[in-house]
Amino acid sequence: MYREQIARLFERSAFYRRKLSAAGFASAAAVGGLERIAELPFTEKDELRASQAEAPPLGAHAAIEPREAARIYSTSGSTGAPCYIPLTRNDLEDWRRIARASYSRSGVRAGELMLTTYNAGPFVAGAALDAFDSLGVTHIPMGTGNTDKVIEALRRLKPQTLVATPSYAMHISEKAEIRGLKRVLVAGEPGGGEPAFRKRLEERFGARVYEVMGIGDVAASLWGECPGQSGMHFSGEDSIHVELIDPDSGKPVEMKDGAQGELVYTHLRREAAPLLRFRSRDHVVVWVSECKCRNTALRVRCIGRTDDMLIVRGVNVFPSAIREVVGRFQPRVTGAVVVRPRRRGVRQDPPLPVVVERGEGDISHEELREAIRTALLVTTEVRLVAPRSLPRSEYKSKLVDYSEAEGG
Numbered sequence: 361m362y363r364e365q366i367a368r369l370f371e372r373s374a375f376y377r378r379k380l381s382a383a384g385f386a387s388a389a390a391v392g393g394l395e396r397i398a399e400l401p402f403t404e405k406d407e408l409r410a411s412q413a414e415a416p417p418l419g420a421h422a423a424i425e426p427r428e429a430a431r432i433y434s435t436s437g438s439t440g441a442p443c444y445i446p447l448t449r450n451d452l453e454d455w456r457r458i459a460r461a462s463y464s465r466s467g468v469r470a471g472e473l474m475l476t477t478y479n480a481g482p483f484v485a486g487a488a489l490d491a492f493d494s495l496g497v498t499h500i501p502m503g504t505g506n507t508d509k510v511i512e513a514l515r516r517l518k519p520q521t522l523v524a525t526p527s528y529a530m531h532i533s534e535k536a537e538i539r540g541l542k543r544v545l546v547a548g549e550p551g552g553g554e555p556a557f558r559k560r561l562e563e564r565f566g567a568r569v570y571e572v573m574g575i576g577d578v579a580a581s582l583w584g585e586c587p588g589q590s591g592m593h594f595s596g597e598d599s600i601h602v603e604l605i606d607p608d609s610g611k612p613v614e615m616k617d618g619a620q621g622e623l624v625y626t627h628l629r630r631e632a633a634p635l636l637r638f639r640s641r642d643h644v645v646v647w648v649s650e651c652k653c654r655n656t657a658l659r660v661r662c663i664g665r666t667d668d669m670l671i672v673r674g675v676n677v678f679p680s681a682i683r684e685v686v687g688r689f690q691p692r693v694t695g696a697v698v699v700r701p702r703r704r705g706v707r708q709d710p711p712l713p714v715v716v717e718r719g720e721g722d723i724s725h726e727e728l729r730e731a732i733r734t735a736l737l738v739t740t741e742v743r744l745v746a747p748r749s750l751p752r753s754e755y756k757s758k759l760v761d762y763s764e765a766e767g768g
């Protein structure tokens with residue numbers, strides 16, 4: 361399957377023909393089999409953006425014309441100009457099948473009600489909607505625009521499952537007491553796997569929290585957690601190849617229990633916009649051993665975005681990991697945290713400035729600083745601020761704020 365896909369890239373994708381030739385691979389035969397994939401160059405998100413600017417509308421990496429696509433999604437454009445993501449009928453069917461596997465791992469079953477709060481529209485999250493239909497659930501699509509309406513629907517229709525981003529799920533739980541849910545499925549941003557955050561969300565809803573993770577350019581809902589709650593299982597076995605790499609060196613990292621690195625994806629049969637060694641920027645810990653649910657599919661938990669990673673005197677620090685440590689002090693803190701580096705860029709000098717919202721009761725900055733130092737081996741300067749004084753978003757919360765940084 362992989363060799364056919366490489367042949368297809370040479371034949372139909374000007375971008376990959378050029379990229380592979382430049383790397384010394386003049387033909388599909390020269391690329392060889394999957395065991396040699398680590399010799400090939402990575403594909404970066406920036407390259408896809410440049411490719412679409414250079415060869416609009418779908419880009420030189422696309423292997424089809426727009427009229428051959430069954431659907432064309434757009435990315436949210438949160439980090440630059442919007443990107444188009446085309447899918448053929450076969451691609452869509454693949455996405456639907458993968459998303460169905462990811463969501464059904466949580467135990468969602470036909471005959472249940474599921475309330476979702478995806479502002480799908482043009483975004484790839486919309487692909488999950490097809491999967492919900494195929495699960496046989498009663499789907500209640502709500503969006504995030506009007507939280508009072510979401511709360512009313514939760515109370516009146518009494519669904520078993522709520523689907524939301526982790527921060528929106530928390531937002532709902534802070535606005536109203538909701539009882540009767542069986543599970544809360546969180547997706548769309550990292551955070552749902554952080555133990556302190558998850559515990560708080562589970563307590564507030566009186567329901568189990570399971571995580572789903574996808575990546576727009578690869579597949580919308582690629583990983584899904586089971587009731588074992590020990591990482592998200594991979595659901596793309598037949599159509600996507602996964603690698604783990606060291607984000608600094610780009611070298612492969614061996615997949616074994618507890619290994620950490622960035623996920624890299626290769627489509628094995630994507631037709632419209634096939635990607636080769638696409639860097640996800642998702643930094644994860646992996647497990648390969650059998651899960652409590654008896655399944656042996658690869659599992660991951662997202663630690664943070666490689667893009668957010670800071671290096672403080674040689675130590676890799678993820679702002680989401682700082683949030684996790686601070687979150688353990690709830691309710692003495694609210695859980696809202698922002699890292700405000702003093703300078704731009706990945707490398708930072710200690711102490712790293714961290715702003716934390718106070719909650720109920722006494723908390724000292726020394727206590728927090730010490731806990732972060734013990735857990736993450738990084739020296740911080742913790743500043744405490746009033747509850748609800750840090751900016752909150754209904755969709756995605758930002759963990760690093762460079763507004764107080766100097767250039768460089």
Ligand SMILES: [Zn+2]
Pocket residue numbers: 586587588589593651652653654655
């Ligand atoms: Zn499992």
